[in-house]
Amino acid sequence: MLPKRRLGKAGPQVGCIGYGAMVLEGYYGPSDDDQSVETIRSALDAGMNMLDSADAYGNGHNEELIGRAIANRREHAFVCTKFGIVFDESEPATEVPTGWGFSLHINGKPAYVRKALDASLRRLHTDVIDLWYAHYPDPSTPIEDTVDAMAEGVAAGKVRYLGLSNVTADQVRRAHSVHPVAAVQYEYSLWRREIETTLLPTLNELGIALVPWSPLGGGFLTGTVTQLEKDDFRQNNPKYAGEGLTANLDRFAPLLDLARQLGATPSQLALAWLLHQGEAIVPIPGTRRPERIDENAKAADLALDSDTLIQIDRLAPVGLAEGATLL
Numbered sequence: 232m233l234p235k236r237r238l239g240k241a242g243p244q245v246g247c248i249g250y251g252a253m254v255l256e257g258y259y260g261p262s263d264d265d266q267s268v269e270t271i272r273s274a275l276d277a278g279m280n281m282l283d284s285a286d287a288y289g290n291g292h293n294e295e296l297i298g299r300a301i302a303n304r305r306e307h308a309f310v311c312t313k314f315g316i317v318f319d320e321s322e323p324a325t326e327v328p329t330g331w332g333f334s335l336h337i338n339g340k341p342a343y344v345r346k347a348l349d350a351s352l353r354r355l356h357t358d359v360i361d362l363w364y365a366h367y368p369d370p371s372t373p374i375e376d377t378v379d380a381m382a383e384g385v386a387a388g389k390v391r392y393l394g395l396s397n398v399t400a401d402q403v404r405r406a407h408s409v410h411p412v413a414a415v416q417y418e419y420s421l422w423r424r425e426i427e428t429t430l431l432p433t434l435n436e437l438g439i440a441l442v443p444w445s446p447l448g449g450g451f452l453t454g455t456v457t458q459l460e461k462d463d464f465r466q467n468n469p470k471y472a473g474e475g476l477t478a479n480l481d482r483f484a485p486l487l488d489l490a491r492q493l494g495a496t497p498s499q500l501a502l503a504w505l506l507h508q509g510e511a512i513v514p515i516p517g518t519r520r521p522e523r524i525d526e527n528a529k530a531a532d533l534a535l536d537s538d539t540l541i542q543i544d545r546l547a548p549v550g551l552a553e554g555a556t557l558l
């Protein structure tokens with residue numbers, strides 16, 4: 232069974248690798264609901280019990296899938312979801328531009344926070360969310376107000392732990408002073424390492440876990456993505472488009488060779504490297520395929536010695552990837 236890691240100083244223990252369910256909503260290619268439920272259950276069987284969803288994924292559909300998958304096995308799952316991205320045009324929200332050519336609409340106001348919690352609980356068919364994240368900070372609401380409203384969910388027994396996503400170190404400090412934050416989610420992988428100097432030191436200081444999103448670079452670091460279908464959401468990501476993709480395939484090829492030399496798959500190397508970056512790091516790789524769950528879980532068995540870690544630093548330094556980031 233997968234080893235466990237603790238979320239924060241006194242937080243709960245979860246499998247050291249979790250499962251990211253966003254990929255089940257067709258963003259990176261088609262998916263099928265029955266197979267999706269099977270994949271989520273395979274993740275639970277492998278000990279990847281931290282299931283990561285958001286009310287934004289599939290506009291609620293993803294939470295319903297998780298709800299289906301955990302029926303009769305709620306106690307084996309550590310259910311995580313997020314709120315704050317608004318699709319309903321009648322709902323007030325603040326526009327937040329991204330580096331990927333589209334804007335998000337964010338609402339972190341207390342009245343919306345309360346409404347979002349009850350809607351997520353309904354879709355998940357559960358009476359408690361284990362870890363509930365603010366998906367993005369709302370630029371027009373002080374983060375203290377958002378977290379204060381989230382803490383009402385904890386006081387009411389509807390939420391166990393609070394999390395933040397896509398925040399700065401300063402926002403983490405401010406939020407954590409209102410209510411303890413157990414985990415922060417941010418993009419972190421061998422092709423997005425910037426948080427090593429910006430956010431991660433603050434999380435370590437405060438005893439907050441890091442949950443790296445897109446730990447496989449959205450699939451790029453697995454070495455299996457060399458071109459994308461027209462409707463693939465990753466086309467929005469300049470790292471995956473045109474010359475950016477060509478440059479990145481070239482720049483990251485030595486990592487694929489290194490994985491081969493280590494007797495690992497590229498996916499296992501990318502995940503093992505993350506696990507070596509700190510004791511309170513729990514990556515959440517996504518896959519639509521049950522057969523890839525065990526491959527990803529076995530990354531926990533891949534020990535990287537200090538020479539290998541130095542070699543990886545040389546092969547994939549901060550800023551190696553070509554193309555703008557989401558934020």
Ligand SMILES: NC(=O)c1ccc[n+]([C@@H]2O[C@H](COP(=O)([O-])OP(=O)(O)OC[C@H]3O[C@@H](n4cnc5c(N)ncnc54)[C@H](OP(=O)(O)O)[C@@H]3O)[C@@H](O)[C@H]2O)c1
Pocket residue numbers: 250251252253254259283284366396397416417443444445446447448449450451453455498515516517518519520523526527
């Ligand atoms: N907080 C945020 O703002 C935010 C943003 C993005 C993502 N997330 C979270 O992070 C999770 C993971 O991120 P992600 O889905 O963007 O990217 P990811 O986990 O880095 O990569 C997922 C992709 O990798 C492929 N893959 C997985 N295992 C593989 C293997 N062993 N061999 C070959 N290919 C493999 C999958 O393809 P197949 O399906 O074909 O296997 C999928 O296309 C999401 O599900 C979501 O929960 C959060």
